[in-house]
Amino acid sequence: MLVLEPGKEHRGYRPTDADTEVYWIHFQYPPTSKPMLVEKNNWQQPLLNRTDQDTEAHPGMVDVPKFTAIDLRIIRPLLKEMIKVHSVLSAYRSYELQTLFGRFLMELQNGMRKSSPQARSLFLGEKVASYLADHLELPFDSIQMESDLHYHFDYLARCLKQYSGMSPLQYRHHLQIERAKQLLVHSELPLIEIGEQCGFRDNNYFTRLFKRQTSFTPGEYRKRYQFIVMD
Known part of the structure; x- marks a missing residue:
C-alpha cells in the first residue's frame, strides 16, 4: 500500500508487469491538524488522564505507514465490505463506513507494530x-x-x-x-x-x-x- 500526499503530483516509474487490482481510499484530515511525517521508532502508550465525569472524547492517534506491505487476508475483506456499504450508502450507513475505515487504519497500525524492531x-x-x-x-x-x-x-x-x-x-x-x-x-x-x-x-x-x-x-x-x- 502507498499513501499519496494531497496537493502533489504522483506517477509510477514503470508500468506494472502483472495484473493489478487497485483500491483507492480518499480521506481528509481535520483542518485544525496536519499529518506528521516522522520516522516511527517509539510505540509508547502513556495512559490518558480520565475520570468518571468525562463529557468529551479524549484525543486519539493512529499511525499510518507511508508505504508498507499488508496482509491481504485481513485487509481485502475490509475493503470489500467498505465497497459494499458505499454502493448503498445512506446517512445511517455513513457511520458504518467510517467504522470500517477505522478498523482498516487499526489493521495498518497493528501491522506496523508487528513488523517493528520493538x-x-x-x-x-x-x-x-x-x-x-x-x-x-x-x-x-x-x-x-x-x-x-x-x-x-x-x-x-x-x-x-x-x-x-x-x-x-x-x-x-x-x-x-x-x-x-x-x-x-x-x-x-x-x-x-x-x-x-x-x-x-x-x-x-x-x-x-x-x-x-x-x-x-x-x-x-x-x-x-x-x-x-x-x-
Missing part, C-alpha cells in the same frame, strides 16, 4: 500491563511475575517502561488508585475494605499514596465526588 517488547509490555491489572488484589511479587510470564523481571520492567512510560510498581499504583476512585464514588464500602480490594494491606499507606496522586484523602474524595441516589 514488536516483542511491545507485546510483553502489554502483557505485563494486563498481568498487573489482573493481580491488583494480591501483594506485588516480582518473583511470581517472572515465574508466570517466563521472563526476567528486569526485562519485563524495561518492556513496560517502553510501552507505558512507567515502572511495574508505578503502573500498579496507577491502577490501584483508579480502582479505588471507582469504589469510593460508586459504593458504600468502608475505606479500609476499599483499600484491601485495591491491594493495600496498610491503610495508612493507601491514604498517603491516594493523597499524593489525587491531592485528596480517600474520605475527602468520596465526599466530593460520590453519587448519591435518592429514593
Whole structure:
C-alpha cells in the first residue's frame, strides 16, 4: 500500500508487469491538524488522564505507514465490505463506513507494530500491563511475575517502561488508585475494605499514596465526588 500526499503530483516509474487490482481510499484530515511525517521508532502508550465525569472524547492517534506491505487476508475483506456499504450508502450507513475505515487504519497500525524492531517488547509490555491489572488484589511479587510470564523481571520492567512510560510498581499504583476512585464514588464500602480490594494491606499507606496522586484523602474524595441516589 502507498499513501499519496494531497496537493502533489504522483506517477509510477514503470508500468506494472502483472495484473493489478487497485483500491483507492480518499480521506481528509481535520483542518485544525496536519499529518506528521516522522520516522516511527517509539510505540509508547502513556495512559490518558480520565475520570468518571468525562463529557468529551479524549484525543486519539493512529499511525499510518507511508508505504508498507499488508496482509491481504485481513485487509481485502475490509475493503470489500467498505465497497459494499458505499454502493448503498445512506446517512445511517455513513457511520458504518467510517467504522470500517477505522478498523482498516487499526489493521495498518497493528501491522506496523508487528513488523517493528520493538514488536516483542511491545507485546510483553502489554502483557505485563494486563498481568498487573489482573493481580491488583494480591501483594506485588516480582518473583511470581517472572515465574508466570517466563521472563526476567528486569526485562519485563524495561518492556513496560517502553510501552507505558512507567515502572511495574508505578503502573500498579496507577491502577490501584483508579480502582479505588471507582469504589469510593460508586459504593458504600468502608475505606479500609476499599483499600484491601485495591491491594493495600496498610491503610495508612493507601491514604498517603491516594493523597499524593489525587491531592485528596480517600474520605475527602468520596465526599466530593460520590453519587448519591435518592429514593
